[in-house]
Amino acid sequence: MNSCILDIRDLEISFFTQAGEIKAVNNISLQLKDGEVLGIVGESGSGKSVASYSIMGLIAEPGKIVNGNIRFNNHTIETMGKKELQKIRGKEVSIVFQDPNTSLNPLLSIGSQLIEVIIRHTNKTKKEAKERAVELLGLVGMNEVDKRLKQYPYEFSGGMLQRVMIAIALACEPKLLIADEATTALDATIQAQILELLLQIKKKNSMSIIMITHDFSVIANICEKVAVMYAGRIIEYGKTEDILYNPKHQYTMGLLKATPNINSHIHEKLVPIKGSPVDLLNPPLGCPFAPRCEKCMKICLRSMPKNKVISDDHYTACWLLEKKLWS
């Protein structure tokens, strides 16, 4: 028990564009236990999608793994060929893409796409696959499923499409589910229902989940661990309670402050984090957050802080925490 389904070490991924090398993922290490739910939060463009797609061996041209390795369920992903990767995708690991267009074909009905996935990965007959499709759509909160199966993606609302994609991803009971902003279009009620569903399946099949989200209510509801990303790095990692109630990195604190809240006054200004995101073409020498950090010291601009362990499973990379040691 409690073995690692996923073990990522020193992962670096770059896009080699005309403008130069974009370091989208910069030295990430991460472990995920069987049946564990990890949340990834972080700045837009910080590498959340790129890092997690690489677990499926999906890196778009002109991207490359520059360094590091990814072990998933006893496979060494970075050395696997296209064919081998295809076999595990959808079956051992599946993903709900942030972009509905990458997973759904606009010219095929929802039903035929769902049934196709089920048949490809299981030995179900067409009839059994259809039954399963009906069941799955029901589970994600759709009704009149028979009619919905015959409809095309454009006939669905934004939130319905997201639920269809979740159904497709769950179709073959994967060991690891990666959900990239998969509940952004869902209201609180249906979101709660989906999260509940994920938790049930997780318990039943000991499925692990990576939830990429910016929604802290999703984090609070289902994640056990949280990784906070900034400029291609994990700058803080810890148990959900640690991250929500005892954040140590200035960026994590800023992120929590920027969350709108029903109790805040109307038209009261939200507190965004000042400054603009890092230019990944020319990443700064030191801490990537330094130019925006209110507590920035000279050393922060000069060199990258090391990971500082705060308690079990809670670490962060920030010079402020080193300072305490010195004084």
Place this chain on the structure above:
Amino acid sequence: MDNKLIEIKNLKKYFPVREGIFATNYIKAVDDVSLYINKGETFGLVGESGCGKTTLGRTLLKLCQPTDGQIFYKGEDITFQPMGQYRKKMQIVFQNPYASLNPRMTVYDIIGEPIDIHRLATSKRQRKEMIISLLSQVGLNYESAMAYPHEFSGGQRQRIVIARALAVEPDFIVCDEPVSSLDVSIQAQIINMFERIQEERGITYLFISHDLSIVSHISDRVGVMYLGKIVELTDSKSLYSSPIHPYTQSLLSAIIKVDSKDNKGNKRLLLKGDIPSPLNPPSGCRFRTRCVYEKDICIDQVPELQECRKEHFVACHRVGEF
């Protein structure tokens, strides 16, 4: 003085759905909705997935022709008018930022295109300045302008879409879930930006979101939608301090606050029952199958939107009884 920029009266949008070979049923995505939006105001629209928010926004801009009802722009009935001259004035930020960007154009040209179409720049230099300024307004740096949409992350693409909508200096924008795919820090930046631009240029927004906390934050007035109908409509303060409709009340109780520790792990008060199908909505009050206050009258009669406090409209038979 009449200050309405947009008004809709009894607007309907039905989508046909085939049932068997001969029978056709209709999804009543928007069913008899009337509302107005004042100049310079932000009108919020909330409701759960599939209740018709996007359809209402699109129909209002005549991106699809209404099944019935009227649409007015500055008091003029535009229901059957060609949109040519109005297109520039009325923009939309689509819910899905992926589908709405041309993959073959650089960001520079994506934002430049509407500037060209509407001849807003008098010189190349001015065009460039406008593009740079728009990019920085949405928090993108100028270096990124030469890249193509696929080179951007989800949140970055959403900001490109917003920059493009702002380029033509519209006076009305339908923002369909404009920030729901953005991380909270950018969300705050974008929302503050929407508000700043509103102050500067007096833009009017229809702000669509399923997230009541964001909607009530940014909106002056809010309409709550349920299965194609508006069930409650009032200013955002009253809506969240004293919601009247049972549906709005349940929406509010479903919001968990991340900043208070006690709430963690608590089960949220979920609505009873499943969302009914828009193909066969319940008779009478559409919310009744999930309403804890349901009575016989709710089955037989459709409740009309009524003013039960000043400027506070509710469609429920049992207003004031609970």
